[in-house]
Amino acid sequence: MTEISTDITPAIVAEHGLIPEEYQRINTLLGRAPNMVELGVFSVMWSEHCSYKSTRVHLKTLPTKAAWVIQGPGENAGVIDIGDGDACIFKMESHNHPSFIEPYQGAATGVGGIMRDVFTMGARPIAMMNALRFGEPSHPKTRHLVSGVVSGIGGYGNCMGVPTVGGEVNFHKSFNGNNLVNAMCVGLARTDKIFLSAAKGAGNPVVYFGSKTGRDGIHGATMASAQFDDASEEKRPTVQVGDPFAEKLLLEATLELMATDAIVAIQDMGAAGLTSSSAEMADKGGSGIELDLDKVPQRETHMTAYEMLLSESQERMLAVLKPGREAEAEKIFKKWELDFAVIGVTTDTHRFIARHQGKVVADIPVTALSDEAPIYSRPFEKRAPMSGTPAYDKARPVLASLEKLMAAPDMASRRWIWEQYDNSVMNDTLQHPGGDAAVVRVHGSKKALAITTDVTPRYVKADPVTGGAQAVAEAWRNLTAVGATPLAVTDNLNFGNPQKPEIMGQIVGAIEGIGAACRALDFPVIGGNCSLYNETNGEGILPTPAIGGVGLLKDHARMATIGFKREEDVVILIGETKGHLGQSIYLREIEGREEGACPPLDLAAEKKHGDFVRGLIEAGRLDTVHDLSDGGLLVAIAEMALKGGMGASVGQAAIADAVGFWFGEDQGRYLLAAPFAEAEKIVAEARAAYIPVAELGRTGGDAITLNDKDSMALKTLSAAHEGWFPRFMSGEEIPVRN
Amino acid sequence: MKAAVIVFPASNCDRDAATALEAMTGKKTAMVWHQDNELPAGTDLVVLPGGFSYGDYLRCGAMANQSSIMAAIKAHAEKGGAVLGICNGFQVLTESGLLPGALMRNAGLKFICKPVALEVTETQSAFTRNYAAGQAVTFPVAHGEGNYVADDATLDRLEGEGRVMFRYQNNPNGSARDIAGILNEKRNVLGLMPHPERAVDPATGGSDGRAMFQGLIEALS
Amino acid sequence: MKARVFITLKNGVLDPQGKAIGHALNGLGFASVGEVRQGKVIDIDLSETDAAKAKAALKDMCEKLLANTVIEKYEIEIG
Amino acid sequence: MKARVFITLKNGVLDPQGKAIGHALNGLGFASVGEVRQGKVIDIDLSETDAAKAKAALKDMCEKLLANTVIEKYEIEIG
Ligand SMILES: Nc1ncnc2c1ncn2[C@@H]1O[C@H](COP(=O)(O)OP(=O)(O)O)[C@@H](O)[C@H]1O
Ligand SMILES: [Mg+2]
Helix, strand or coil, rough: CCHHHCCCCCHHHHCCCCCCHHHHHHHHHHHCCHHHHHHHHHHHHHHHHHCEEEEEEECCCCCCCCCCCCEEECCCCCEECCCCCCEEEEEECCCCCHHHCCCCHHHHHHHHHHHHHCCCCCCCCEEEEEEECCCCCCCCCCCHHHHHHHHHHHHHHHHCCCCCEEEEEEHHHHHHHEEEEEEEEECCCCCCCCCCCCCCCCCEEEEEECCECCCCCCHHHHHCHHHHCHHHHHCCCCCCCCCCHHHHHHHHHHHHCCCCCCCCEEEECCCCCHHHHHHHHHHHHHCEEEEEEHCEEEECCCCCCHHHHHHHHHHEEEEEECCCHHHHHHHCCCCCCEEEEEEEEEECCCCCEEEEECCEEEEEEEECCCCCCCCCCCCCCCCCCCCCCCCCCCCHHCCCHHHHCCCCCCCCCHHHCCCCCCCCCCCEEEEECCCCCCCCCCCCCCCCCCHHHHHHCHHHHHHHHHHHHHHHHHHHHHHHHHHCEEEEEEEEECCCCCCHHHHHHHHHHHHHHHHHHHHHEEEEEEEEEEEEEEEECEECCCCEEEEEEEEEECCCCCCCCCCCCCCCCCEEEEECCCCCCCCCCHHHHHHHCCCCCCCCCCHHHHHHHHHHHHHHCCCCCCCCCEECCCCCCHHHHHHHHHHCCCCCCEEECCCCCCCHHHCCCCCCCCCECCCCCHHHHHHHHHHHCCEEEEEEECCCCCCCEECCCEEEEEHHHHHHHHHHHHHHHHHCCCCCCC | CEEEEEECCECHHHHHHHHHHHHHHHHEEEEEEECCCCEEECCEEECCCEEEHHHHHHCCCCHHHHCCCCHHHHHHHHHHCEEEEHHHHHHHHHHHHHCCCEEECCCCCCCCCEEEEEEECCCCCCCCCCCCCCCEEEEEEEEECEEEECHHHHHHHHCCCCCCEEEEEECCCCCHHHHEEECCCCCCCECCCCHHCCCCCCCCCCCCCHHHHHHHHHHCC | CCCEEEEECCCCCHHHHHHHHHHHHHHHHCCCCEEEEEEEEEEEEEEECCHHHHHHHHHHHHHHHHHHCCCCEEEECCC | EEEEEEEEECCCCCCHHHHHHHHHHHCCCCCCCCEEEEEEEEEEEECCCCCCHHHHHHHHHHHHHCCCCCCEEEEECCH
């Protein structure tokens, strides 16, 4: 076996993404030099992706506990208790780089991967979300990437029969060479049927099931190295291709196996495939593991131990069974026409051992791959937040700006996307894409889960701490706006190169902000994922710590939606409006500048306002709510009008700065609409609670009218709002931002 | 009415169909595995559910049509038993020859999921008896290959014999003559692309689908 | 033995995919492109060594599964 | 001039469709069927009359649009 005897040169070490100090540490831990297979195993286990070596010390500061948290970070996904013996299991993960190389397959396998993380814990996936960031619309690659990513997400999720119910999409030039594809999966399980990955005990069979192993996704640089040239052509690394059909069978078969009590531990094979799943299971179980690679179901001939251990072929799982239960399990996988093999056994040696063709090809203490992995406190530089209020033309006509904003790439309707996703399969979707949060019923009950993903990267860039906190606050606000009690979040931290102090400063700041907001809002972090090194030509992306939030509605009959519902409802604004335009969509789209301070955040006010609004919805007194975010007050009114197919006449006496009033992005605000009598009570109660409140006008008609003077037809706004995406994607229009 | 829902590998609206039927009939629905050879005794209605049987690989419905349960379904239809094919189920029915024509890629080449307005064009069947002729209903669609094609003679015949049961009001997929659902000659097998089982609850997809199941219950009980 | 099966749409059956490809090629400046039709090619490894038997089996596969003869036609190539 | 372009997956790239078709053919009793791979065939009418120019244009079309060269390879046949 050439791969065992190969001399490991500094070049080979570097190709494996390891620095000399790390290689030295491997030698020390092993008490000898590693062979090629072992080097490969270390390289993936010690990679940023698997070891979180740059972020771990900071992630530890996040709040992860609450009475309803069953499982925080550390497993495949987080778990919360939603009452009546039901558990909600969810997680978000990135597939940024693969989606840039091959948008369809990259996005599809991203969806498949996150679903496996959720069903490997015993949950049936019930909803999918996706948070996407692309380069500017005028960039030649953008349309191709949007098209491929969206059809890849749909292609995989639709086949799985899990509704894709929401997400977010931004365009910005910093993503030109580095798009972001973050997918989130939410599943349901019973609290007494949650499966973990700790492979406890010795002598238990380790079983492999799902699809066969091929040479998919093995680290390009390492594969290019010289020692693999004997059967060259066949051995090139290949892009991972998703097989949603196999995944659907894998889901059903896994849940069927879980209905027995044969499983000790189970884990999907995600990044770093067989290596990380087996090593992590042994590590968490405090045991050892021995694998016989000859038993691994293989798709291609002449696969080496290195390839099998590092392959990222999709739709595969690893489980540890109770002894003697192999046949029972095998029967299930036969029924579903999936591969099944016993490929190893747990031991009490605390070693990770792999055999191939009669030889030991890797023998490593398990802790060397986990606890002993390097952790770095990388130097970071916290820059002063961007500040100041940029000047803008205060006399610019408001409604013309509104029309332009409604058709801006970041604001236009995403219907073109969501209509390609099956968002109603499973028959429990109560709020489809297009509202504040998606709402999915807990099958057969009155309960429902609200789900959202949020972050405003331009704020994070301006001020990482406030921006990180704002992402959490906005997620919390979106859940609140439908009437849900926000319960927990999963994060997906997308940043540039952490070895640059400035980028590390963004990471540290964002985590600090996320932690502060989660603490203030009682909204613990139960899982997450980091995607670093998102850079092209040395330019990092806008820092994008995406937050996936989940909340619970106890009775979905008491739920709010954004559309206006009745003529003559009073439109009420909750929260303080100062007209903050720094870093706003208005400033960027209308004035063409990305400047100033991001809006400040008052977490105490945020909580107070949200709790007030949610209380009204829960009491059955309020059914029309929209939170304010990108684009501010007037955009929110327009969205409520378009959704409800009903206009409104709004205004206020003596507005000093109309632009700031209508388009400022002050935080902690909600718009409500309620019939007159109820509205009067709501306003009085808000005043009594010292919550800033204002009556803005009445619903009705087929236009937005400001201060009884200027108006714009909903038809015009709708054409602007609905038109941009289809025109852009059909190639009719490649807008250039002014 | 005793209903059976067929489960093919990667069917994914099987539970939705069963849930809708159970809500309407108050009775348990039998779930029948594609490798079975027989339907449960006394089955009145067979539902071929939506989904991506065999991943929609090769052609939608092609591989499901090779399942062992199909012989029993054909025999059931032959005897006059009711068969309802929804979405992927409709594709299986055309592949099997139980219904004429074929379903091709949507004209816009994209998967489409949205509520669509339909006209109930014919009421002469157990499936549509509880609708009024010409009634407008809304069912969700969710498919990538719902573009119905058949030669002109077949289309003329379907229309002439009153076997076009549902038409799109705004054709979303390029279907010939706006066809959304058709009946077989004996009027006991219906295939349609829209999802009536997703329209039985006002909280989710509206309730226009209820009349279809109510009609079946009345006709088959 | 290796066989290649072509599945293409019958003449007269509209091919939206082919049309879209043709349109896109024209749009990219390939003015000489006229009609475009898209079909499938299926490559099959067969352990059968008798060409006649293989051909018969392939025909059978096409009729039973590979082609939908309502809209598609097939060609078989053995090589 | 008529041209035929074959787009097939590169070796080693997983072909879920081919896998499922092979499985189904075995299930139908075609025991001699081994590996199956599915690809696309694109038939193009060209007004170009010079074969060499046509070939060059077709190659360009494959690189620019018809094939996804990250996972697919192509062959061109002019006839
Ligand atoms: N940014 C983060 N915040 C909190 N927890 C995190 C974060 N990133 C990763 N984690 C946790 O670390 C664990 C390992 O993550 P990951 O390697 O992405 O999981 P998997 O191996 O299932 O893909 C998970 O439990 C995850 O929730
Ligand atoms: Mg995992």
